[in-house]
Amino acid sequence: MxxxxxxxxxxxxxxxxxxxxxxxxxxxxxxxxxxxxxxxxxxxxxxxxxxxxxxxxxxxxxxxxxxxxKGYEYQSEFAKKYVALGRDQGRREGERAVLLRLLRARFGELPEAAIARVEGAEIAAIEQWAERVLSAKTLAEVLDEPS
Structure with missing residues (x-):
């Protein structure tokens, strides 16, 4: 057909x-x-x-x-919704990956618990932690963990 x-x-x-x-x-x-x-x-x-x-x-x-x-702009709300979801998910994954790279560059190898915490965090937490990474002296200071 x-x-x-x-x-x-x-x-x-x-x-x-x-x-x-x-x-x-x-x-x-x-x-x-x-x-x-x-x-x-x-x-x-x-x-x-x-x-x-x-x-x-x-x-x-x-x-x-x-x-x-190629170059087609989706017209239906259905398609637009899933394109937006994909973009949002990609952005969140990218921000997590950047934060993990920054943390590794600053503090060396990361404990599995820290990696899991970053991977499971909401975007607001990721943004807060990214702001702290350059001024913090320890990984715990970045992630609000007790030292």
Missing amino acids: TDPAEAARRPELAVLSAMAHGGGEQGARIAAAVLPAIRELDEETARFYGDLVLNSLNEAARRALEAMM
């Missing part, structure tokens, strides 16, 4: 088409028709169907689909 209008009318059949034929020559065209259709479904179903479709594509179809999507 490569017709977006038909995929929108019959999204479950479109998903089955992608699962059956996504690994073939038409895989990218099928996915390009199916993915916009399923984003109109409820969030959980859309996520599940999207995963099935993308998992059904061969590597060439995935690359072709990615090339089609």
Whole structure:
């Protein structure tokens, strides 16, 4: 199924088409028709169907689909939500990684408990600790641990 209008009318059949034929020559065209259709479904179903479709594509179809999507700005709130979540998660992971690098540079090898504390911390704590890392004399001063 490569017709977006038909995929929108019959999204479950479109998903089955992608699962059956996504690994073939038409895989990218099928996915390009199916993915916009399923984003109109409820969030959980859309996520599940999207995963099935993308998992059904061969590597060439995935690359072709990615090339089609290059520079594309998502229109649906569904897609925008997950792009924002991904960016936020990436930012938090990046800030944690930078803080751990700074702590290692300043205090040497870190205890596992300190690493776990940083990895599990909220972003506000990460930001506070990053501000303290250059002026603190000990790791405990940075992480508010009793010395």
